[in-house]
Amino acid sequence: xxxxxxxxxxxxxxxxxxxxxxxxxxxxxxxxxxxxxxxxxxxxxxxxxxxxxxxxxxxxxxxxxxxxxxxxxxxxxxxxxxxxxxxxxxxxxxxxxxxxxxxxxxxxxxxxxxxxxxxxxxxxxxxxxxxxxxxxxxxxxxxxxxxxxxxxxxxxxxxxxxxxxxxxxxxxxxxxxxxxxxxxxxxxxxxxxxxxxxxxxxxxxxxxxxxxxxxxxxxxxxxxxxxxxxxxxxxxxxxxxxxxxxxxxxxxxxxxxxxxxxx
Amino acid sequence: xxxxxxxxxxxxxxxxxxxxxxxxxxxxxxxxxxxxxxxxxxxxxxxxxxxxxxxxxxxxxxxxxxxxxxxxxxxxxxxxxxxxxxxxxxxxxxxxxxxxxxxxxxxxxxxxxxxxxxxxxxxxxxxxxxxxxxxxxxxxxxxxxxxxxxxxxxxxxxxxxxxxxxxxxxxxxxxxxxxxxxxxxxxxxxxxxxxxxxxxxxxxxxxxxxxxxxxxxxxxxxxxxxxxxxxxxxxxxxxxxxxxxxxxxxxxxxxxxxxxxxxxxxxxxxxxxxxxxxxxxxxxxxxxxxxxxxxxxxxxxxxxxxxxxxxxxxxxxxxxxxxxxxxxxxx
Numbered sequence: 001x002x003x004x005x006x007x008x009x010x011x012x013x014x015x016x017x018x019x020x021x022x023x024x025x026x027x028x029x030x031x032x033x034x035x036x037x038x039x040x041x042x043x044x045x046x047x048x049x050x051x052x053x054x055x056x057x058x059x060x061x062x063x064x065x066x067x068x069x070x071x072x073x074x075x076x077x078x079x080x081x082x083x084x085x086x087x088x089x090x091x092x093x094x095x096x097x098x099x100x101x102x103x104x105x106x107x108x109x110x111x112x113x114x115x116x117x118x119x120x121x122x123x124x125x126x127x128x129x130x131x132x133x134x135x136x137x138x139x140x141x142x143x144x145x146x147x148x149x150x151x152x153x154x155x156x157x158x159x160x161x162x163x164x165x166x167x168x169x170x171x172x173x174x175x176x177x178x179x180x181x182x183x184x185x186x187x188x189x190x191x192x193x194x195x196x197x198x199x200x201x202x203x204x205x206x207x208x209x210x211x212x213x214x215x216x217x218x219x220x221x222x223x224x225x226x227x228x229x230x231x232x233x234x235x236x237x238x239x240x241x242x243x244x245x246x247x248x249x250x251x252x253x254x255x256x257x258x259x260x261x262x263x
Numbered sequence: 264x265x266x267x268x269x270x271x272x273x274x275x276x277x278x279x280x281x282x283x284x285x286x287x288x289x290x291x292x293x294x295x296x297x298x299x300x301x302x303x304x305x306x307x308x309x310x311x312x313x314x315x316x317x318x319x320x321x322x323x324x325x326x327x328x329x330x331x332x333x334x335x336x337x338x339x340x341x342x343x344x345x346x347x348x349x350x351x352x353x354x355x356x357x358x359x360x361x362x363x364x365x366x367x368x369x370x371x372x373x374x375x376x377x378x379x380x381x382x383x384x385x386x387x388x389x390x391x392x393x394x395x396x397x398x399x400x401x402x403x404x405x406x407x408x409x410x411x412x413x414x415x416x417x418x419x420x421x422x423x424x425x426x427x428x429x430x431x432x433x434x435x436x437x438x439x440x441x442x443x444x445x446x447x448x449x450x451x452x453x454x455x456x457x458x459x460x461x462x463x464x465x466x467x468x469x470x471x472x473x474x475x476x477x478x479x480x481x482x483x484x485x486x487x488x489x490x491x492x493x494x495x496x497x498x499x500x501x502x503x504x505x506x507x508x509x510x511x512x513x514x515x516x517x518x519x520x521x522x523x524x525x526x527x528x529x530x531x532x533x534x535x536x537x538x539x540x541x542x543x544x545x546x547x548x549x550x551x552x553x554x555x556x557x558x559x560x561x562x563x564x565x566x567x568x569x570x571x572x573x574x575x576x577x578x579x580x581x582x583x584x585x586x587x588x589x590x591x592x593x594x
Contacts, residue, residue, distance in 0.1 A: 010373065017416070019373050090336050091371045094364050095388055098357045212307040223534060256338070 003097055004061045004105045013107025014184050019117055026227065029066055030129075033160050036062040037130050057221040058192075063126050065217040067119040072152040072212065074107035080163025081172050100160055100251060101231040107156045134196045135222055143229050147216040150236035156245040158183065164247075167254035190212025192223075208239040264348070266472040267333065272342035274303040274328050302328040304496035305342070312439065313470040315462075315506070317483035320493035321587060326476045329493075331445050333474070334364055347440055361387060365435035367445035371432060372417045378428050379413040382435060387434065389436035394436070395404040398507035403431050406461050429457065434465070441465075443475045447482055460483045479580040494587065504579070507572050511582040516557055517549045519563055521570035534562050545570070 015022075024033045037059045044055040053061070068115045080103060083089045126132065135141070162179045166172035184190060186209035193204060193214045204210055215232040224232060278419065279295040303325040310316050320326050331337040332344060333352030333464065335358055344351060347361045365371075372381040388398050404410050407427040412420060420428065426446065433441065443462075447455045463486065465471050477483060483490060483504065490507060492500035500507060524544050531538060536559060537550040551559050 002390075003384070003388045006384050010376070013380060014373065014375050019301050088369065090331065090459045091364075091366070091369060093355070094334050094359050094362070097388055100358075177329050 001110065006103060007102055007105040008081070008112065010108040011115075013108045013115035014114050015110055022114070025070075025127070026118055029070065029122055033063050033066050033126055033130070034251050037194055039207060044096060050152045050189050051120050051192070051222070052184055053192070053194075053223050056131070057223055060132045060134070061192060061217050061221045061223070063123070063130070063132055064220045067123050067126075067197070068148050068151070069186075069189060069213065070114040070119045070122070071111045072155045073114075074156065074159065076107045076156065076157035077176050079106070079164040080160070080212045081176060084163075084166050100247065102119060103160065104156050106199060107159070108152070111152055122256040133221070135220070136225075137222070139226070140219065140222055143233065144216055144220045147219050147233050147236060148230075150233060150240060151212045151216050153240050154208055154236060154243065157240070158208070158212075160247055161243070161250060164250045167245075167250075167257065183209060186197075186210065187212035188217065208243065211239050212234040264312060264313070265345075266310075266311045266312045266347060267474070268343070268345040269329075269333070270307045270382075271305050272303055272307070272329070272332065272344060273301065273305050273340045274325075274332060274337065275340045276300045276302055285290055301330070301496050303339075306493075306496070306498050308491055308498065308501055310472060310474065311504055312472055313466065314489060315466055315487045316475065317474045317487035317490040317492065318476045319478075319483065319490055319583065320476075321482075323495040325492055325496040329477065330364075330474070331339075332481055334362060334442055335359065338588050359434065361440060362439055363436070363438040365429050365433045365440045365441075365443045365446050367426070367443075367448040368392055370417065370429065372425070372428060374417050377414050377416055378409070378420075381417070381428075381432060385435045385484070386431055386528055391436050392550060395437070400431070403434055403465075406464065407457070408432055409493055423450050426450060426454065427458065430461070437469060438471070439469070440472045441474070443473065443477075445477055446475070447477060447479055449464040449529060452544070455482070462486060480583060484579055492583075492586070500586070508577075508579060508582055511577075514537060514550055514577055516561060516575040516577065517551060517556065518571075518573040518575065519549070519569055520573075521566040522544045522570055525567065 010197045034240075040062065041055060044050065044058070048054060053090055080089075084091065089099070092102070119244065127134070158179070162172070165175060169175070186204060186207065187208050189212075193201060193210050196204070211232075215224075215236060219229045275296050277297070279291075279297050280467055282291055282296065286355055306325075318329070328337065332339050333346055333351060334388070335355050338352050347358065349358045349361075351358050366523070369510055372378060373384075382400070385436075391399075404413070407430060409424070409427050409431060412424050412428060417425060418430070430446065440461075447458060450458070459482065464474060466473060473486070475482065475486060488503055488505075490500065490504050491498055491500070492507075518541055520541075525547065527538055527540070527547075530547060530549075534549075536555070539548040539550065541548050548565075556574070563569070
């Protein structure tokens with residue numbers, strides 16, 4: 001276990017080495033949140049609520065969704081693809097650890113870094129500028145934290161899967177880009193799932209994407225009842241477990257087929 | 264007990280060739296022309312614990328592929344490998360604990376952070392105790408003279424500095440077997456000397472087995488008593504470096520620098536050996552057997568006025584080149 005914790009620390013240090021890159025990121029995220037804030041204010045007009053959400057809930061939803069994204073988002077899919085392309089995965093295989101777990105730990109190190117150097121200061125700025133509604137209910141916070149951890153796991157699992165596909169295609173740039181777009185769209189980052197047409201909502205019930213952004217954000221804005229929140233987290237937990245199966249199978253196949261490029 | 268046992272090891276790669284033209288490209292979409300390339304072709308050898316073996320061959324001869332199979336990165340198509348008493352592929356995590364690997368062309372340190380952070384992580388990864396680490400690594404760090412580099416990020420190191428750190432990183436868990444894949448590529452003479460000296464030292468101190476691939480024959484000369492030579496996936500020579508040189512490099516070259524211009528005919532009529540023109544028309548090189556050397560020099564000295572004489576042994580590099588050009592059976 002020590003080696004995995006060491007890896008989190010390591011990635012944290014790496015991110016710290018390039019921390020100035022992130023100041024501009026905070027600015028960009030703030031502009032994003034601001035744009036959505038005004039957009040939603042305009043859409044709501046005078047209406048007290050749409051689809052059961054008030055305008056305050058909606059703007060808070062957008063803000064928290066983006067800030068949570070900073071935590072769960074990581075580039076391990078790209079890193080895996082790159083390490084395969086450049087043959088660096090060879091180095092990883094001569095070390096006594098599980099490559100995929102190590103990659104996830106790096107993602108976690110990155111997430112923790114962004115939480116402290118990005119999300120928290122970003123949130124502070126955003127709350128000064130816009131009127132957001134933060135709950136004081138300890139229950140809701142606890143649910144939210146748990147739910148965000150689960151969304152990190154699911155997002156990382158999807159990244160591992162996408163990254164591993166490059167074992168077979170050897171160049172998965174297009175696929176990775178498509179995956180990122182699909183996650184942003186179907187996870188409820190841009191628009192809450194409850195705003196989608198009925199049929200689309202039905203389809204998404206069977207997909208893991210809403211576990212990434214929609215569920216934790218709905219919990220945070222208290223748009224979910226306690227019952228719904230618990231059910232949402234169950235949904236996340238089930239996906240966490242289900243996704244292990246394709247990851248395991250793909251990793252086994254990938255190792256068998258492994259061709260180290262460039263040497 | 265052998266450190267490495269390899270029996271009838273074979274690795275085949277499937278590669279596809281593209282058809283030419285637009286129509287060919289369309290056909291490639293549906294069916295592809297596969298070609299099987301045998302990178303390693305039924306090789307067998309053993310290495311004893313504590314041996315330092317040079318594994319040499321031209322580019323594409325199958326050196327790296329063998330190393331990748333020995334380290335468990337690639338699965339062999341067929342054959343048997345036992346390294347440190349284990350099957351590298353089957354028991355990967357336990358196995359890699361017993362080997363150290365340096366790929367000269369590939370860094371295993373983390374690029375953006377200080378060298379010591381990489382060391383610290385590897386220490387955790389290989390579960391090395393503080394006591395062992397201190398005892399072993401203090402010495403390694405001192406011998407390789409990298410103490411002052413430890414707090415620098417890897418990207419700021421020169422190639423020579425980085426390579427010394429790579430070597431130290433591969434030795435953190437003090438493995439009984441070390442694979443070095445072109446460890447001195449692109450390094451200057453001083454760094455090369457330091458690395459060689461260090462490798463000799465750990466070999467003596469810990470009886471570490473070292474398998475080394477390189478294109479630099481001076482590395483092999485300095486370190487290895489035994490060489491395994493590979494050509495097109497097959498072992499063409501396995502034995503002592505000494506014997507290889509005796510069989511192939513027995514001749515000497517004598518370079519004469521004459522005071523006046525001398526023609527080839529004049530020289531041949533005086534003494535019938537192979538003459539090769541030197542840098543200018545005053546200088547000629549005679550290729551002679553070692554026994555004839557005194558005779559040739561005597562004749563030339565008594566007939567011509569000389570400015571300089573230079574005697575050269577055939578270098579290992581030339582020996583190797585001759586073998587590749589003419590095949591091993593020629594000599």
